[in-house]
Amino acid sequence: MKILSRLTASSHATADSNTALLSGWGRTSPSRARLAQPSTIEELQEHARRPLRRGLIARGLGRSYGDPAQNAGGLVIDMTRLDDVHDIDLQHSTVTVGAGMCVHRMMQLFVPLGLFVPVTPGTRYVTVGGAIASDIHGKNHHVDGTFGNYVEAIDLLLANGEVVTASREQHPDLFNATRGGMGLTGVMLSARIRMLPIETSTVLVDTDRVADLETLLDLMSRDDDGYRYSVSWVDTLATGNSLGRGVLYRGNHLDDPSAVAGPSRLKGPSASRLSIPPVVPSGLVGLASARAFNEVWYRKHPESERELPQQLSAFFHQLDMVENTNRVYGRRGFVQHQCVIPTGRESDLRKILEILSDERVPTYLVVLKRMGSGNGLLSFPIAGWTLAVDIPAAWDDLAELLDRLDEIVVNAGGRLYFAKDSRMNPDLVEAMYPEINQWRAIADKYDPQQRFASDLSRRLALRDHA
Numbered sequence: 471m472k473i474l475s476r477l478t479a480s481s482h483a484t485a486d487s488n489t490a491l492l493s494g495w496g497r498t499s500p501s502r503a504r505l506a507q508p509s510t511i512e513e514l515q516e517h518a519r520r521p522l523r524r525g526l527i528a529r530g531l532g533r534s535y536g537d538p539a540q541n542a543g544g545l546v547i548d549m550t551r552l553d554d555v556h557d558i559d560l561q562h563s564t565v566t567v568g569a570g571m572c573v574h575r576m577m578q579l580f581v582p583l584g585l586f587v588p589v590t591p592g593t594r595y596v597t598v599g600g601a602i603a604s605d606i607h608g609k610n611h612h613v614d615g616t617f618g619n620y621v622e623a624i625d626l627l628l629a630n631g632e633v634v635t636a637s638r639e640q641h642p643d644l645f646n647a648t649r650g651g652m653g654l655t656g657v658m659l660s661a662r663i664r665m666l667p668i669e670t671s672t673v674l675v676d677t678d679r680v681a682d683l684e685t686l687l688d689l690m691s692r693d694d695d696g697y698r699y700s701v702s703w704v705d706t707l708a709t710g711n712s713l714g715r716g717v718l719y720r721g722n723h724l725d726d727p728s729a730v731a732g733p734s735r736l737k738g739p740s741a742s743r744l745s746i747p748p749v750v751p752s753g754l755v756g757l758a759s760a761r762a763f764n765e766v767w768y769r770k771h772p773e774s775e776r777e778l779p780q781q782l783s784a785f786f787h788q789l790d791m792v793e794n795t796n797r798v799y800g801r802r803g804f805v806q807h808q809c810v811i812p813t814g815r816e817s818d819l820r821k822i823l824e825i826l827s828d829e830r831v832p833t834y835l836v837v838l839k840r841m842g843s844g845n846g847l848l849s850f851p852i853a854g855w856t857l858a859v860d861i862p863a864a865w866d867d868l869a870e871l872l873d874r875l876d877e878i879v880v881n882a883g884g885r886l887y888f889a890k891d892s893r894m895n896p897d898l899v900e901a902m903y904p905e906i907n908q909w910r911a912i913a914d915k916y917d918p919q920q921r922f923a924s925d926l927s928r929r930l931a932l933r934d935h936a
């Protein structure tokens with residue numbers, strides 16, 4: 471595992487003696503920082519103790535799209551070697567692991583014990599520290615909420631060098647500000663997580679091909695609650711009556727252990743096999759190929775399919791079947807625009823899809839999910855609809871297009887996701903995150919000198935009071 475996480479981390483970090491050029495998954499705005507890769511907490515403390523003019527930030531597997539795990543001219547601490555199992559409590563279904571452990575490894579270790587990661591994103595190559603710092607959501611947000619909801623306690627290295635345990639009982643302010651706090655309250659060392667007990671590693675999946683946006687939203691609103699997991703792919707190039715057509719995938723764990731025999735009853739994931747080559751022909755992400763892909767993807771699904779058994783990784787992590795999918799967009803990389811639009815403002819979601827379709831933005835990977843209620847402070851989810859769209863950075867008029875989308879989002883009372891952002895206007899942060907001053911007060915209490923800093927925190931002035 472150590473080898474795997476190092477390889478995965480290094481694919482976005484080119485080391486040069488003590489410094490490294492680091493970027494996020496979108497590969498759009500790399501910056502150089504001193505990179506520490508501690509294997510022990512003592513080593514980590516040693517790095518953090520030194521005088522730091524530009525501060526420090528922890529980094530997981532660099533799966534955030536923009537710059538939250540970068541710190542130009544400062545220190546970045548790669549946490550992936552701190553990935554030990556500290557404790558497993560089968561009676562209470564909890565595990566305590568190093569913050570550098572990734573979801574892939576958790577699934578390998580704990581699925582055979584009948585414990586699943588309670589919230590998993592679209593890739594299993596994210597660390598526990600990264601999952602808490604972004605307070606990530608999965609296909610089950612409408613039922614289960616975020617990853618942070620399942621974190622019982624976090625051991626955290628503070629700016630003053632002290633290690634504290636934050637939980638809902640001890641330092642609850644710090645606990646809440648760390649969940650979604652983008653690494654700016656301290657370095658997480660380990661966390662105790664309540665896992666989801668499962669009887670099998672099979673998910674029974676229902677698939678529906680849906681002809682337009684209204685039918686899709688209606689279907690999701692009406693009977694999503696009957697499914698633990700729900701996610702839809704949307705064809706943003708569809709027009710007219712087909713605007714917002716998509717494929718809806720919903721599933722539940724197969725709970726009957728007798729239905730699956732032998733070792734495949736509780737099977738962890740295997741590693742991805744295919745890889746995108748380092749240089750990709752630029753035409754691959756043009757309008758014609760995006761259109762062709764979307765048409766084929768839509769048509770390849772049956773109109774309706776019920777209870778298709780799928781292994782966990784096939785259902786949750788289709789993108790991990792191929793490594794380095796971020797290279798598809800060529801040298802200039804790509805941005806992801808992920809917003810959430812509150813329930814009741816579906817017409818604004820439609821406006822966004824109309825713009826993407828009218829402007830013929832070449833997108834393949836577009837995901838729509840329903841969200842339940844949120845956690846406040848800097849945690850992204852609020853009750854509504856989250857739409858995530860990958861767009862090649864080389865696309866003409868990208869900045870203007872995204873500003874138009876942001877205006878719709880902010881006017882609807884929605885927000886963008888910091889873990890995906892690489893370019894938003896900092897003036898929108900306070901409107902999108904109305905509790906940011908409460909979060910700033912907590913961050914100031916534990917880190918008065920703003921020792922924790924990142925390219926993201928500077929770009930969006932996250933620590934600066936209005």
Ligand SMILES: Cc1cc2nc3c(=O)[nH]c(=O)nc-3n(C[C@H](O)[C@H](O)[C@H](O)COP(=O)(O)OP(=O)(O)OC[C@H]3O[C@@H](n4cnc5c(N)ncnc54)[C@H](O)[C@@H]3O)c2cc1C
Pocket residue numbers: 495527528529530531532533534535538539549569570590591592593595596597598599600601603604605606607608609651652653654656657658659789889890924
């Ligand atoms: C293909 C793909 C699909 C995705 N799908 C989803 C999804 O469905 N839902 C979702 O919510 N997100 C999704 N994401 C985003 C991803 O889950 C988050 O960006 C996550 O934070 C990445 O974790 P990481 O370990 O790579 O952290 P990094 O990207 O390295 O860092 C992210 C943040 O975490 C902080 N951090 C990391 N480790 C620590 C630590 N030990 N202590 C303190 N702070 C720390 C960093 O400072 C930074 O602010 C997806 C990303 C990709 C590439």
